[in-house]
Amino acid sequence: MASKGIRDRVAIVGMGCTRFDEHWDKSTDDLLVDATEETLTSAGVAKEDVDAYWLGTMASGMSGMVLAKPLKLGTKPVSRLENLCATASEAFRNACYAVAAGAYDLVMAIGVEKLKDSGYSGLVLADAPGDGTIGELSAPALFSLLAPAYGNKYGVDQAKLKEVFTRIAWKNHHNGALNPRAQYRKEVPKEVIANSPIVAGALGIFDCSGVSDGAAAALIVRAEDAPRYTDKPLYVKALSFIAGAGRGAIDPDYDYTTFPEVVLSAEGAYEQAGITDPRAELAMAEVHDCFTPTELILMEDLRFAARGTAWQEVLAGTFDLDGALPVNPDGGLKSFGHPVGASGLRMLFECWLQLRGEAPPERQIKTEKTLGLTHNLGGVPGECVSFVSIVGSRPSA
Amino acid sequence: MNGILGYATYLPYYRLQRSAISAALGGPPGKGTRAVASYDEDSTSMAVGAGRRVLASLPGDLAAVYFATSTPAYLDKTNATAVHAALGLPPPVGAFDMGGAVRSAVGALGAGLASTRTSLVLAADIRTGLPGGEDERDGGDGASALVVGPGSAEHPVIAEHIGGGSATGEFLERWRVPGEAFSRRWEDRFGVHALLPHVGRAVTAALVGAGVMPDAIDHLIITGTHPRAVAAFARMSHARPEVLVDGLASSVGNTGAAHPGLLLASALDRAEPGAVIALVVLADGADVLVFRATDTLPGRRQSPTVAEQVAAGRDDLAYPTFLTWRGMLARQGPRRPAPTQPAAPPSLRSEAWKFGFVGSRCRDCGTRHLPPQRVCLKCGAVDHMDAERLADVPGTIATFTVDRLAYSPSPPTVLAVVDFDGGGRYRCELTDVDPTAIAIGDRVEMTFRRLYEADGVHNYFWKARPLADSAPAPSAGQGQGA
Numbered sequence: 001m002a003s004k005g006i007r008d009r010v011a012i013v014g015m016g017c018t019r020f021d022e023h024w025d026k027s028t029d030d031l032l033v034d035a036t037e038e039t040l041t042s043a044g045v046a047k048e049d050v051d052a053y054w055l056g057t058m059a060s061g062m063s064g065m066v067l068a069k070p071l072k073l074g075t076k077p078v079s080r081l082e083n084l085c086a087t088a089s090e091a092f093r094n095a096c097y098a099v100a101a102g103a104y105d106l107v108m109a110i111g112v113e114k115l116k117d118s119g120y121s122g123l124v125l126a127d128a129p130g131d132g133t134i135g136e137l138s139a140p141a142l143f144s145l146l147a148p149a150y151g152n153k154y155g156v157d158q159a160k161l162k163e164v165f166t167r168i169a170w171k172n173h174h175n176g177a178l179n180p181r182a183q184y185r186k187e188v189p190k191e192v193i194a195n196s197p198i199v200a201g202a203l204g205i206f207d208c209s210g211v212s213d214g215a216a217a218a219l220i221v222r223a224e225d226a227p228r229y230t231d232k233p234l235y236v237k238a239l240s241f242i243a244g245a246g247r248g249a250i251d252p253d254y255d256y257t258t259f260p261e262v263v264l265s266a267e268g269a270y271e272q273a274g275i276t277d278p279r280a281e282l283a284m285a286e287v288h289d290c291f292t293p294t295e296l297i298l299m300e301d302l303r304f305a306a307r308g309t310a311w312q313e314v315l316a317g318t319f320d321l322d323g324a325l326p327v328n329p330d331g332g333l334k335s336f337g338h339p340v341g342a343s344g345l346r347m348l349f350e351c352w353l354q355l356r357g358e359a360p361p362e363r364q365i366k367t368e369k370t371l372g373l374t375h376n377l378g379g380v381p382g383e384c385v386s387f388v389s390i391v392g393s394r395p396s397a
Numbered sequence: 398m399n400g401i402l403g404y405a406t407y408l409p410y411y412r413l414q415r416s417a418i419s420a421a422l423g424g425p426p427g428k429g430t431r432a433v434a435s436y437d438e439d440s441t442s443m444a445v446g447a448g449r450r451v452l453a454s455l456p457g458d459l460a461a462v463y464f465a466t467s468t469p470a471y472l473d474k475t476n477a478t479a480v481h482a483a484l485g486l487p488p489p490v491g492a493f494d495m496g497g498a499v500r501s502a503v504g505a506l507g508a509g510l511a512s513t514r515t516s517l518v519l520a521a522d523i524r525t526g527l528p529g530g531e532d533e534r535d536g537g538d539g540a541s542a543l544v545v546g547p548g549s550a551e552h553p554v555i556a557e558h559i560g561g562g563s564a565t566g567e568f569l570e571r572w573r574v575p576g577e578a579f580s581r582r583w584e585d586r587f588g589v590h591a592l593l594p595h596v597g598r599a600v601t602a603a604l605v606g607a608g609v610m611p612d613a614i615d616h617l618i619i620t621g622t623h624p625r626a627v628a629a630f631a632r633m634s635h636a637r638p639e640v641l642v643d644g645l646a647s648s649v650g651n652t653g654a655a656h657p658g659l660l661l662a663s664a665l666d667r668a669e670p671g672a673v674i675a676l677v678v679l680a681d682g683a684d685v686l687v688f689r690a691t692d693t694l695p696g697r698r699q700s701p702t703v704a705e706q707v708a709a710g711r712d713d714l715a716y717p718t719f720l721t722w723r724g725m726l727a728r729q730g731p732r733r734p735a736p737t738q739p740a741a742p743p744s745l746r747s748e749a750w751k752f753g754f755v756g757s758r759c760r761d762c763g764t765r766h767l768p769p770q771r772v773c774l775k776c777g778a779v780d781h782m783d784a785e786r787l788a789d790v791p792g793t794i795a796t797f798t799v800d801r802l803a804y805s806p807s808p809p810t811v812l813a814v815v816d817f818d819g820g821g822r823y824r825c826e827l828t829d830v831d832p833t834a835i836a837i838g839d840r841v842e843m844t845f846r847r848l849y850e851a852d853g854v855h856n857y858f859w860k861a862r863p864l865a866d867s868a869p870a871p872s873a874g875q876g877q878g879a
Contacts, residue, residue, distance in 0.1 A: 119732075120732055120733055120734055121731060121732040121733060121802065122733070122802055124733070124734055127737070129737075129740035129742075129743060130739065130740060130743050131739055131740070131743040131744040131746070131747045131750075131751050132736075132738075132739030132744065132751070132848065132854075132856035132857075132858060133747065133750065133751050133768070133858045135803075135810070135812070135824075135825065135826055135848075136733075136736045136803050136804045136805070136810070136849075137800055137803050137810065137812055138733070138800050138802035138803040140800075140802060141798050141799075141800030141802065141803060141810070141812055142798075142812075144798040145796045145797070145798050145812070145814060146796075147798075148796050148797060148798075148837055149795070149796040149837070152796075152837050198801060199801055199802050200798050200799060200800045200801055200802060201797075201798035201799055201800075245774075247774055249822070249824055250766060250767055250768075250770075250774060250821070250822050250823065251774055251822055252795065252816040252820065252821070252822045254822075255795070256795065256796045256814065382814075382824075
């Protein structure tokens, strides 16, 4: 059965996030120190007050010492987690459970990634020795498989779909331009996006998220302890995670117009949080827009739009900053950047700002709603892990 | 009497217009085309292509596989073992390389014909030379496969081996130092002088042995390493034009070790029962094999025929692409890491999958799995699987993309999700395909390829390609199918 959930049992009382950028002048250690300092300061605590740490990084180091060494911790447990692009969310989830279990009073989840030192274009993963039968394929290519399949299923021609993808990238760049912590801080005209050099399938360079370096962190306590740290805690309503069995890659029943792992993890989260109509109940959502077709599909998988209609909703502006349900108000992976092991906590950081009314005025969402969703995906269509969280600024009635 | 039980040929998809060479490098305008192995093919993969075709209609109860090539993918290590694995042959079937020289191929065929057991004789070559040279222009790439042996009621001899002769000499006509990408040749006229006396001796011995007069030959194949000597002997033979088998110089080029088998196949595509076929090969001497077609030949001709395979190719390959594929032109690729070499232990563990495209089918619910799984995708049964080879099962494209970022020896990489007839899905590369002309629903078949070479290891695996049926039909008058 799905997780019973820990609704309202733990709360976020402090957060920090570096700018995501090509940090040529900052090391992994620097990013970790920057993110932890900001986070500790936001809650008015010292690193000695933190009982345990969960560090997420996909490829910027191994073991808890990656955090313990630069911070000079030495006497604290540090768990190091990896779950592809959902790595930071996984650190957050495990940290929340440790507090809910009563093992610790105050813990930190932190995610970091240093991608730009590799010297390659895009993301590069080191694979275990193999038999050579796994193709050397790029992430944009595997996500671009969604486009012909979606168009074919719903009768949307590829030119119209390209317009939809362009609209998603344009929207996220628009939001990111308003965000001083984003990697790309300028609007990009739709003509530039639509005519950018093709990387794979229908996807141009502007349909891909930014490869960057960065770190983000959160401090978590039991909900009843939260007022000791802040008068505006964020309550954790739901944590839902699925590791896919890779069925889609080998099962002809999978049609490449959905992420079944996302549907499952989202439904689990909605059940934990008591949400029945996410589109109406959520104030905002941060979703895993690694490539523009991904965001399109997610709008349907997360039930923000009915099957086969998200492309129309995108064109209608439903998910714009001033739309019915703002999606990626901070610019998303597209514009904020995607240092893999940090992104899940960056999404929560935007919820932290928006739901506490602390986003810069030019992008503060004006709403009475109190719930935010983060969706974080790792892998590719057909074989992925998916994480969904719901956080809120008020405890449930 | 021993003879040929089956035959097949493999010609790669691409043709290079010889005029493209002269357009780039100058010189007199070239005529016709030559066959070109794609960047993901080598002598081993093309031998698999021919071997699969011949074994499709013959049993696998072979004693041995002999593989001749002058362009082996590996030295020290046997290349025929990769062919053996890709053909799904059982361990008791031997697999041996007849390596190095063009002459190895006709030698392997002669040895197979002399054996009391059934042999698969494969030959494949990639023939080229330095840019602008004769070997580059007149060479060709391809493979041939012949199953030879005593035959049986079920698999009768389609062409009896009725005689043969050899003459061997030691002289420098054509040679290549190991590691070099091109052959060296002595002065053209010397080769005629050195070769022709051997041809006369070998032909005489063969015809006497076979008990046939020269004018009883219905199909005379003359081929070899030296075009001028081949032409000279063709003139000396006084054979009527309709008896001389076209050497495919204008369409395929000389495929080296594969060429005797290729031309023999071309003759078998057309020979009537009772017809006498003489194969004369000029290489470091001369070798002659004489066959007589039997009544069973017409029902057992290969399909597609050589002529159909010649016509099915795509003839607009750009010369710079050709040079790149042959390693003559180093090109800037995407800023991506080169692939790592396949590791030996995982490659051994997955031998049936990697080389044979063998998946598994659930005994409980029938679900097919690619690659083979231990736990059923649908019903969850554990270790209730039967191995199932899917190399010869066609499929349909479910979705696809063109990857311009991934490493490839010849970008872009074309990727498709393939759903196989009767169940099973696999996501794999497409090859021999126009990246702008792919659609959901297109039909594909599997083909054994060399994906890339990394740190001295050739990474063999399977790709999909558009199903031959959906390729352009051969032009009128060229098809010779039974």
